[in-house]
Amino acid sequence: MPELLARGYAVWTQNTRGAGNDLTLLHEQALLDAAAGHTFLRDHGFATVVSVGHSGGAALAAYYIEQAGLPPAHRETATPGGKPVPLAEARMPVPDGLLLMAPHLGQGHLLMRMIDPSVVDETDPMSVDPALDPYDHRNGFTEPPTSSRYTRDFIEEYRQAQRARVERIDQVARERVAVSARARKRYANTREANDRRRSLASGVILVHRTDADLRGVDLSIDANDRPYGSLFGRRPDLTNYGIVGFGRLTTPEAWLSTWSGISSRAGLLRCATGIAVPVLLVELTGDQACFPADARELAGAFASGDVTHVRVPGRHFGAPLTEGMTSGATLAAETVSDWLRTRFPNPAAGQ
Incomplete structure (x- = not known):
């Protein structure tokens, strides 16, 4: 400006x-x-x-x-x-x-490339499927600041798994939105306080580990002049486990409108x-x-x-x-x- x-x-x-x-x-x-x-x-x-x-x-x-x-x-x-x-x-x-x-x-399309598909338990920030872990040496990761090197097969499998994780979160968001919508409809007829409360109680969705774009550590993928690391720091293998990151905490409605690369x-x-x-x-x-x-x-x-x-x-x-x-x-x-x-x-x- x-x-x-x-x-x-x-x-x-x-x-x-x-x-x-x-x-x-x-x-x-x-x-x-x-x-x-x-x-x-x-x-x-x-x-x-x-x-x-x-x-x-x-x-x-x-x-x-x-x-x-x-x-x-x-x-x-x-x-x-x-x-x-x-x-x-x-x-x-x-x-x-x-x-x-x-x-x-x-936002949704960016997160689709940044979300960590190796998360196997959405309630546990440390849960991991080793076969999909982007920061596992067996999958091509190298200690920073040396660029990692992932195989074409791993990249393809990784991206398919990223989409699958977003689909699972979408399903949770839609289920919560539906529960709220049914409660609102009941409340319109019953005026019951519990229905009103239920209509507002969709909660929030917590999404662990969203700093895992392979392009942040493998500089050969769609190469440009970028430095090693992500928008959040020079060590995405660490910040991925921290509290920063895109789409980490959202309402179900906001997830679907903004952070889902499928629904937004x-x-x-x-x-x-x-x-x-x-x-x-x-x-x-x-x-x-x-x-x-x-x-x-x-x-x-x-x-x-x-x-x-x-x-x-x-x-x-x-x-x-x-x-x-x-x-x-x-x-x-x-x-x-x-x-x-x-x-x-x-x-x-x-x-």
């Missing part, structure tokens, strides 16, 4: 109702928050509005544009867990462009097919969340005939690729500024 402001652009930022807390984040509700921001800008005279999506915000921005571009009657009416969302009644102005900075494919609709690739505005995709060459294959697939997924894909040296949050280099954020801002001037000239500046 400072880079854009320094180049003379007005910048609007806002939080969703779940600011800084993914425990209850429902993407369909967040679309209403985004709609409020877009409406505010249009009502205050901004003729040109470009959405900016960084990291996980990219999927939210894309989901918003995809839904905003649909006739109201064709928009989603509920979350994946069944909670009603009035998108059809919402005013949802479509922006004029989409700028993606270090976008990953969405907030997938950047899915939404891209419904986006026809000009798009700038800035890939950072040292990214540990958006990898080259992701970026290439994404660049080809948009319905827009105006997609610009650039690669800029830097790391996921815009830091320099190496000490002494210009930051990725500054390098990206030069490209962004050129793209904005070309696509959206400012008549007041004589452009």
Whole structure:
């Protein structure tokens, strides 16, 4: 944002109702928050509005544009867990462009590659199937900072097991959501306090070990300029067992809407097919969340005939690729500024 402001652009930022807390984040509700921001800008005279999506915000921005571009009657009416969302009644102005900075494919899709499939007991953070343990030397792991080396067969088996674990968690989430829904329905008829309590008692889902992306320790998988490690640290073999990590604690509704790579609709690739505005995709060459294959697939997924894909040296949050280099954020801002001037000239500046 400072880079854009320094180049003379007005910048609007806002939080969703779940600011800084993914425990209850429902993407369909967040679309209403985004709609409020877009409406505010249009009502205050901004003729040109470009959405900016960084990291996980990219999927939210894309989901918003995809839904905003649909006739109201064709928009989603509920979350994946069944909670009603009035998108059809919402005013949802479509922006004029989409700028993606270090976008990953969405929280659920990112977690699908980071979740540890060797967990055999969801109540025990130390439970492990040795045959799927990414940090077992017998499977190709090497002590850091030396890059590990996993076989193609192990990678394929690992990814299938990751999906299977997400499917199991999805099933638990849907069962809890269903119990709550039945209790709400009973309460509407009985007005019994116990039914009301049961409708609210869906609890939370605790997901152990979500820092286990093989690409964090095997730098040959979809190679780029990234350093060894993950977004959470240089030793994912240790942080995987700690308390940090994506999707660690969520409501069943939030798991289905945000963190499930199977149930969440907030997938950047899915939404891209419904986006026809000009798009700038800035890939950072040292990214540990958006990898080259992701970026290439994404660049080809948009319905827009105006997609610009650039690669800029830097790391996921815009830091320099190496000490002494210009930051990725500054390098990206030069490209962004050129793209904005070309696509959206400012008549007041004589452009």
